[in-house]
Amino acid sequence: MKDLNIVCLIKQVPVPKAMKTKEDGMMDRSGKSMMNPYCQNALEEALKLRDQVGGKVTVVSMGPPNAQQSLMEALRRGADEAILLSDRLLAGSDTWATAYALSTTLKKYCMPIDVLFAGLQTIDGDTAHVGPQVAEHLNMYQVCYVDKIIPKENTLLVRRLIEGGYATYEVPLPVMLSITKEANVPRGPSLKYSLETLKKEIKIVSVKDIGLTREEVGLAGSPTIVSRVLNVVIDRPPVKIFEEGTMEKRVKQLLVAVNQHEEEAQ
Numbered sequence: 001m002k003d004l005n006i007v008c009l010i011k012q013v014p015v016p017k018a019m020k021t022k023e024d025g026m027m028d029r030s031g032k033s034m035m036n037p038y039c040q041n042a043l044e045e046a047l048k049l050r051d052q053v054g055g056k057v058t059v060v061s062m063g064p065p066n067a068q069q070s071l072m073e074a075l076r077r078g079a080d081e082a083i084l085l086s087d088r089l090l091a092g093s094d095t096w097a098t099a100y101a102l103s104t105t106l107k108k109y110c111m112p113i114d115v116l117f118a119g120l121q122t123i124d125g126d127t128a129h130v131g132p133q134v135a136e137h138l139n140m141y142q143v144c145y146v147d148k149i150i151p152k153e154n155t156l157l158v159r160r161l162i163e164g165g166y167a168t169y170e171v172p173l174p175v176m177l178s179i180t181k182e183a184n185v186p187r188g189p190s191l192k193y194s195l196e197t198l199k200k201e202i203k204i205v206s207v208k209d210i211g212l213t214r215e216e217v218g219l220a221g222s223p224t225i226v227s228r229v230l231n232v233v234i235d236r237p238p239v240k241i242f243e244e245g246t247m248e249k250r251v252k253q254l255l256v257a258v259n260q261h262e263e264e265a266q
């Protein structure tokens, strides 16, 4: 197989404990954040494929300036280049506008792409839309829920999780693969790549740079209308499952827990 031009989409997300919404219902992104866990699995597959076949991995993100943190982390893990699309005009983008802006960025700076990696989903938006939407804009084949990739002569053999089992496909390039958590254990940063990262710069681009207008991005470019956002408050105690020990022991544990709960309620 020839050297591959690999791109991996990376989203920076709030750490789960710091995840909260603002009064207007939008995600509050001012707290501590991290590389989305599924993007870490996607990056790991991208790096493994590059190391096996040859080529380069470019990581691309759309987000506020602090998303550079996740891109730097990706470079320290072994990505070759990084691009951040960052602009106030992008605020309020739904998945349609996000995928449109990302695919326009890829068309301008990354073509021709052989393999595009995305996480299966994010832990803040959770839609699993963006990878497939970007693939559609770029007219690529796509396989989602992928947990295994084997390069062949000019194709990839990929395994995807399906209900109750697996399905294996042989796919031609270019292809978008969205990666599950089951695929791998992501590597951490290495000393070699951390030193190389000191000499690298993240390319930061704006909406104007990619040739889009304010009407095509952000709230203006988002067909989704969020009419109301509710914070769900759960007022019952958490579910507790007793699954260890004999049935007798588990029933006793259950009775103790019920008594304790009743005492607390009085």
Ligand SMILES: Cc1cc2nc3c(=O)[nH]c(=O)nc-3n(C[C@H](O)[C@H](O)[C@H](O)COP(=O)(O)OP(=O)(O)OC[C@H]3O[C@@H](n4cnc5c(N)ncnc54)[C@H](O)[C@@H]3O)c2cc1C
Pocket (backbone or CB within 6 Å): 008, 009, 010, 011, 012, 026, 027, 029, 036, 038, 039, 042, 060, 061, 062, 063, 091, 092, 093, 094, 095, 096, 098, 099, 102, 117, 118, 119, 120, 121, 122, 124, 125, 126, 127, 128, 129, 130, 131, 222, 224, 225, 226
């Ligand atoms: C009406 C509306 C308004 C919104 N307003 C805002 C807002 O003001 N601010 C805000 O931050 N969010 C906003 N969002 C959420 C925003 O649309 C999503 O965060 C974004 O589209 C990504 O969707 P997701 O998180 O579900 O990603 P998924 O589709 O679940 O992500 C799958 C994979 O796609 C890739 N990917 C996803 N997003 C990105 C990205 N940004 N950069 C690079 N790769 C990516 C990653 O590889 C990821 O693992 C809004 C959503 C709606 C519906």
